[in-house]
Amino acid sequence: xxxxxxxxxxxxxxxxxxxxxxxxxxxxxxxxxxxxxxxxxxxxxxxxxxxxxxxxxxxxxxxxxxxxxxxxxxxxxxxxxxxxxxxxxxxxxxxxxxxxxxxxxxxxxxxxxxxxxxxxxxxxxxxxxxxxxxxxxxxxxxxxxxxxxxxxxxxxxxxxxxxxxxxxxxxxxxxxxxxxxxxxxxxxxxxxxxxxxxxxxxxxxxxxxxxxxxxxxxxxxxxxxxxxxxxxxxxxxxxxxxxxxxxxxxxxxxxxxxxxxxxxxxxxxxxxxxxxxxxxxxxxxxxxxxxxxxxxxxxxxxxxxxxxxxxxxxxxxxxxxxxxxxxxxxxxxxxxxxxxxxxxxxxxxxxxxxxxxxxxxxxxxxxxxxxxxxxxxxxxxxxxxxxxxxxxxxxxxxxxxxxxxxxxxxxxxxxxxxxxxxxxxxxxxxxxxxxxxxxxxxxxxxxxxxxxxxxxxxxxxxxxxxxxxxxxxxx
Numbered sequence: 001x002x003x004x005x006x007x008x009x010x011x012x013x014x015x016x017x018x019x020x021x022x023x024x025x026x027x028x029x030x031x032x033x034x035x036x037x038x039x040x041x042x043x044x045x046x047x048x049x050x051x052x053x054x055x056x057x058x059x060x061x062x063x064x065x066x067x068x069x070x071x072x073x074x075x076x077x078x079x080x081x082x083x084x085x086x087x088x089x090x091x092x093x094x095x096x097x098x099x100x101x102x103x104x105x106x107x108x109x110x111x112x113x114x115x116x117x118x119x120x121x122x123x124x125x126x127x128x129x130x131x132x133x134x135x136x137x138x139x140x141x142x143x144x145x146x147x148x149x150x151x152x153x154x155x156x157x158x159x160x161x162x163x164x165x166x167x168x169x170x171x172x173x174x175x176x177x178x179x180x181x182x183x184x185x186x187x188x189x190x191x192x193x194x195x196x197x198x199x200x201x202x203x204x205x206x207x208x209x210x211x212x213x214x215x216x217x218x219x220x221x222x223x224x225x226x227x228x229x230x231x232x233x234x235x236x237x238x239x240x241x242x243x244x245x246x247x248x249x250x251x252x253x254x255x256x257x258x259x260x261x262x263x264x265x266x267x268x269x270x271x272x273x274x275x276x277x278x279x280x281x282x283x284x285x286x287x288x289x290x291x292x293x294x295x296x297x298x299x300x301x302x303x304x305x306x307x308x309x310x311x312x313x314x315x316x317x318x319x320x321x322x323x324x325x326x327x328x329x330x331x332x333x334x335x336x337x338x339x340x341x342x343x344x345x346x347x348x349x350x351x352x353x354x355x356x357x358x359x360x361x362x363x364x365x366x367x368x369x370x371x372x373x374x375x376x377x378x379x380x381x382x383x384x385x386x387x388x389x390x391x392x393x394x395x396x397x398x399x400x401x402x403x404x405x406x407x408x409x410x411x412x413x414x415x416x417x418x419x420x421x422x423x424x425x426x427x428x429x430x431x432x433x434x435x436x437x438x439x440x441x442x443x444x445x446x447x448x449x450x451x452x453x454x455x456x457x458x459x460x461x462x463x464x465x466x467x468x469x470x471x472x473x474x475x
Contacts, residue, residue: 054350055348055349060446060447061447062084063083063084063085063447064081064083064084064447065084066084066087067081067447070418071414071418071419071420072417072418072419072420072421072451072452072453072455072456073420073447073448073452074419074420074421074442074443074444074448074452074453074456075420075421075422075441075442075443076284076285076388076443076444076445076448077232077235077261077284077388077389077422077441077443078422079283079284079290080281080283080284080285080286080287080288080290081287081445081447082283082287082288082289082290083287083345085341085345086287086288086289086338086341086342086345087289089338089341090289090334090335090337090338091334093333093334093337093338094332094334096108097109097333097334109326109327109333110323110326110327112337113134113326113333113336113337114129114326115339115340116134116336116337116339116340117129117132117133117134117294117322119339119340119343120132120134120263120282120294120339123263123268123343123353124263124268124269124270124278124294124296125268125269125270125271125272126270126271126296127270127271127299128299129322130299130320130322131270131296131297131298131299132294132295132296132322133294133295133297133321133322133324133325134292134293134294134295134322134325134326134336134339135279135292135293135294135295135310135325136291136292136293137260137281137283137291137292137293138171138174138258138259138260138279138280138281138293139171139173139174139177140293140295140311141258141277141279141293141294141295142173142174142177142226142256142258142279143177143181143311144295144308144309144310144311144321145224145256145277145279145295145308146177146178146180146181146182147181147308147309147311148307148308148309149164149181149182149185149187149223149224150181150182150184150185150187151185152223153182153185153186153187154185154186158187158221158223159221160186160187161186161187161188161218161220162187162188162220162221162222162223163187163188163189163190163215163216163220163221163222163223164178164182164187164188164189164190164215164222164223164224164225164226165189165190165191165192165211165212165214165215165222165224165225165226165252166178166189166190166191166192166225166226166227167191167192167194167208167226167227167228167231167238168191168192168193168194169194169196169228169231169232169233169234169236170191170226170228170231170258171228171232171258171260174226174258178226182224187223188215188220190211190214190215190222191211192207192208192210192211193207193211194207194231194236195207196234196236196380196391196426197378197379197380197381197391197393197426198236198380198381198382198385199382200382200385201239201242201385204236204238204239204243205239205242205243205246208243208246209246212225212246212247212250212252216250221251221253222247222250222251222252222253223252223253223254224252224253224254224255224256225243225247225252225254225255225256226256226258227240227243227244227255227256227257227258227275228257228258228259229257229258229259229261229262229266229268229278229280230259230260230261230262230265230266230387230389232260232261233422233424233441234380234391234424234426234439234441235261235380235386235389235390235391235441236380236381236385236386236391237266237381237385237386237387240257240273240275241272241273241274244257244273244274244275245274248274254276254277255274255275255276255277256275256276256277256278256279257273257275257277257278257279258279259278259279259280260279260280260281260284260293261280261281261284261285261387261388261389262278262279262280262281262285263280263281263282263285263286263294263353264282264284264285264286264287264346264353264356264357265284265285265357265360265387265388265389266357266387267357268280270296270298275296275298276297276298277295277296277297277298278295278296279293279294279295279296280293280294281293282294282339282342283335285388285445286342286346286353287342287345287346288335288338288339288342289334289335289338290335291335292335292336292339295321295325297321308321309321309324310324310325310328312328312329314327314328314329315327349446356446357387357388359446360387360388360444360445360446361386361387361388361444363444363448364386364387364388364389364390364442364443364444365383365386365390367442367444367450367453368383368386368390368391368392368442370453370457371392371440371442371453371456371457372392372393374457374461375392375393375394375395375457375460375461375464376395377392377393377394377395377396377436378393378436379391379392379393380392380393380439388443388444388445389441389442389443389444390441390442391424391439391440391441392439392440392441392442393436393438393439394423394436394438394439394440394460395460395464396434396435396436396437397464397469398438398460398463398464398468398469398470399469399470399471400423400425400437400438400470401425401437401470402425403425405425405438405470405473406423406424406425406438407423408470408473408474409423409438409470409473410422410423412473413456413459416459417455417456417459418455419455419456419459421440421441421442421456422440422441423438423439423440423441424438424439424440424441425437425438426438426439440456442456
């Protein structure tokens with residue numbers, strides 16, 4: 001696709017965006033029989049810049065060469081990505097298990113998972129190792145927390161009709177989990193209606209206060225507040241520190257932050273956030289293979305951890321959630337075991353994971369603003385309220401008028417233009433004239449290049465020139 005930049009501008013852009021991904025490379029992990037032998041202390045104590053060699057743009061391309069080159073992959077947010085070097089190490093762990101499963105299970109599995117938990121603990125600034133459990137994904141973590149809430153209703157510790165407050169833009173499977181665990185157990189669910197597009201964080205804070213008041217109506221107590229850190233669709237960074245403080249002032253029993261897009265995408269500091277529970281996938285923005293996530297459970301003032309249990313009951317039941325989660329039967333644990341090696345990978349970039357987050361944010365804002373300028377639309381939120389994803393309005397003339405339209409348009413862009421991009425339908429408000437009702441959610445990760453977004457820009461502009469309407473797409 002032809003670039004919209006002049007040759008000097010194009011050269012300058014590529015120089016800047018190649019240089020920014022160069023950083024000091026950490027030494028490679030030593031291996032024995034193809035397996036990782038570095039201690040966890042090596043990873044967490046090693047300076048982020050420890051060698052003069054930088055990871056080059058060609059090395060980045062090689063690490064993600066398994067991506068389909070025919071597609072503009074600008075949807076890292078849905079499934080994440082994993083570099084080839086980590087996939088190779090994952091395969092080493094799989095073979096290490098298969099060579100001698102009994103020895104691996106009895107001698108290595110739990111200590112190695114404990115090493116991964118220690119890495120995560122330091123990354124998120126948790127206080128204690130046993131506050132961190134490794135689970136499959138954020139959906140599993142939500143089930144663990146909501147299962148405890150359901151038991152509290154059934155056992156009479158919570159009164160029937162007490163409330164759980166969550167954001168209207170909570171992830172679909174989490175909403176279903178709330179229905180399955182809370183509603184069926186007699187809890188009252190209050191959804192906080194959030195605006196979109198968002199003008200400022202104050203809008204969200206004000207709406208959340210109203211939602212809490214609604215949850216407390218008729219003498220109810222709010223037993224749990226479920227807050228997203230980064231909403232999925234539409235994607236907006238939520239001011240969680242402020243919302244957690246409000247919950248504390250208003251007497252909410254527990255706060256659970258669903259941060260499926262958290263680690264590697266936004267700042268994650270358990271002591272600053274102050275939530276009781278926090279979960280994040282590592283396979284979305286922290287380069288892990290699918291699927292692995294952590295669930296943080298804050299210790300109480302008396303030193304205890306909440307009575308949480310993994311939904312899959314194994315012989316480890318009753319030994320604490322972290323231990324229960326480390327063995328849920330025979331399965332592939334390799335995604336959990338490569339976490340220390342992933343830290344090695346991200347530390348090859350300047351500034352480590354913090355540097356990656358910063359550059360991804362700057363790039364996704366730049367690409368979003370480029371699309372807005374070309375399409376004559378708007379962003380879905382201020383740049384400071386996005387992380388590595390941002391919502392960009394589609395031209396009104398495309399006629400996005402339903403959820404069905406966005407699904408058909410997404411498929412059309414995938415099949416005709418080889419562009420993978422989520423699309424959001426925003427119903428028009430009362431009295432709005434020609435509002436923007438369709439928004440794409442673009443992601444930016446280290447493997448992305450400007451031409452990925454130029455392809456999307458040019459595809460949409462071509463559809464506009466051709467007089468395309470969503471109504472022309474068949475079911």
